Amino acid sequence: MKILQTLQHPLAGETVVLAESAHGVRLALCPTPGFSAASAHFGLRFGSADTRFRMPDGRQVEVPDGSAHYLEHKLFEGREEKVFDRFGRLGASFNGGTGFHATTYHFESSGHFEACLEVLTDFVQHPLITEERVDKERGIIEQEVRMYDDHPAYRGIFLLHQALYHNLPIQVSPGGRVADVHAITAADLQSCFDGFYRPQDMCLSLAGDFDPEQVLSVVEQHLDLAPREVAERTPLAEPAGPEHAWLEESFPVSRPQVYIGFREPAGVGLGAPRMERRILSSLVLDLIFDRSSEIHEQLYRDGIVDDSLSCYWTDDAAWGHVVIQAVHDEPKVFVDAIQQALNRFAADGPSREDAERLRRAAYGASVSSLQTPSALASSLLRGMMDDDQPFATLDFLAQMDFEQLNARAREMFGEERRAVAILQPGERSE
């Protein structure tokens, strides 16, 4: 185990030790004296969007949507004993999560941190995937997929993704469709594991009232997955511009639900460029749609928006888009009014005073979010997987330049990059 850096971060009020295991797993440790629980988050950049890849032996593989999520479930079955039972005996809280581009596993424990750490590193590195085990999980995952299928907001977001993109696999939820769940085989999951679960791409973050050097010596014994070649992703090419400008579907809702997206022309990769674009984009959205904005207030008074309005920025290395969503009886009226407001904002640009107030608010919110050991470990893991320095958001907010925000505000809302998805009240579309 190599300690790479010990970082004091006064803005976050934390110390972080960065290290690397003998096999290449990157680690970040954050001691939190006085806290009872300790937490570990283990993850890698492999997610539901990784469905087409070439294995190191040259074999081209295409797995059904939902495979990364199914694999996450199977890892929790453990090799000889269910992970639920192992963590259960130790009293830990634990879970996993699969996104479009990452899979994570984590636990929190007050009394058995080192034993839990052994369980976590063991089940993520050493699965046993058989057809029988895969079949057994199908009913459970099908129910999980159906649970989300009843959420209008979930359905609406993926309809918007279908409008925004041509081939990008984020058009389908990380769990896949019910048909995908029925199509996935043990061979698919084994290919995913063999292709992407390799130590050089894994990250482990830990936070708690511990001595980092002592914990590192324990962890080193458990990080035993041998380095190997990684699969090469072979995604379908993604044409520029939205696939559909306007897409509708019927769904059992009381009133129409409207989802507007603005797609970025290109990705900016990982690291600082992405982090900066994410923060700037979020601040721009707040400048327009937060309750502190006169633009939002006018839209509220005019009956265009109400408290159902929400908006956010979402992205990864190769894509990014804005989402603006609301419930409105007349979707066309809503979309036109929003576009006009965006055009006015892009033309006028933000005021320095508004930008500074929002910067302060974002800073306060960011500091406050880094509270519990689990929140700290989660933040550190995301940072490592995104190639960011620990707590880079705080550093950027502390020195953010108004002109960066001004420039971002003027480029985000081109109408040619817009797509709209509507859930119209009615029976569910087949």
Added chain:
Amino acid sequence: MAYSQTIPETVAVAPGVTLLMLPEPRFKRARVSLLADLPLDEGRAARSLLLDVLEQGSARYPGRVALAQAEQAAYGARVMMGRGSAMERHRTRLGIEVVGQRFLPEGEVVLPPALALAGSLWQEPWRGDQGELYRADIVDRERELLLQRIRERIDHRSEWAEERFLHHLCPDEPLGLLSWGSEEDVLAVTMEDLERERLRLLQEAEVLVLAIGPLQADDLLPWLREMFPADRKPWQPPAQELREAGELRLVREELDLDQAQFHMGFRLPPPPDPQQRAALQVANVIFGGGVTGRLFRVVREERSLAYGIGSMLRPMKGLMTVAAGIDANAADEVQEAVLEQWQDLVQQGPTEEEMSTAMVAILDRLAAVADDAGSLGAFHQREFHRGTHLTPAAWAENLQAVTPAQVAQAASLWKADLRYLLAPESKA
């Protein structure tokens, strides 16, 4: 494991207003939660609309923009209001959160302006230009938006199923009522109703204030004493009326949905002392309180019938409920499994392994309570409202004394009352 032994500093602010202080310099954010309880009576619709109206501005901060900008200027201070039912009461919440002083540039302060903002919302309403109690345009608009939210509840299937389940489980009890009031109730609210309910919050509600994080009682007391008069006459919550289960009732409703929502409700006598409450908590964890519980192991892991299934206690109300998302055709099988596991727990008692697994899980989470302002606040709020005032350390002692026989005894007091299923519409 170490459990928090901190006893909150208790300050009687005014009649019916209690401040529980937990100064905690480790936390990065200070949190003040004001919980104002009144009966779930006909005033609840007015109180629901009142909060939406008050959120539009105050005399000192006229308008939503002024309010939001004041929060942002205080480094993202958050002033939040909410309402709902709790322990058969109608609870109105006023929450304030600010980042800790040590993370602010020198000379900046955020708690005083955040308190001033929060206080102005309840004490200094934004009156109409002609002396009206509230601005008519705002009341009309917020009334219409509240009505829309009431009508759109059905769009959120799992929450709708739970609401319908509680309605059928407790048809003539406060828990079965919609805490917002009905559409008719909201339509009938007048400005005088709004003002009456605002004054009731200040003068009659039973108020608990929880303050946790980097702050002191002296930071809050002048503000609280200004808000709540010394001559206030607080409402006295009545003793809770308890119901017993009859025969198990089956209710099925249908809707356009993909996954059926399964609920079961059991009645039980509220535990009379902390030791029996501890036994009940252990019984619930063994039965369905997590991934090591029997319901999860049997219904999900052995039979693959659900993604998630679990049970939840409302001990003071005398209810234990089970919820799962399932295929509608599996409802009878899931019900049978729930009843089988319950009966087995009563007759055979928990295994040694179940006892040990449940205990370690409960104690692990109890130790972590002190790490998070939300968990710590929730713990002490429950203890306050139960009148037991235990610390996490004292509660741990109760839990550790629970025996398998006490667990079986606690489960034996449950009586199955209702199975509710919200199922996909039948095809003709």
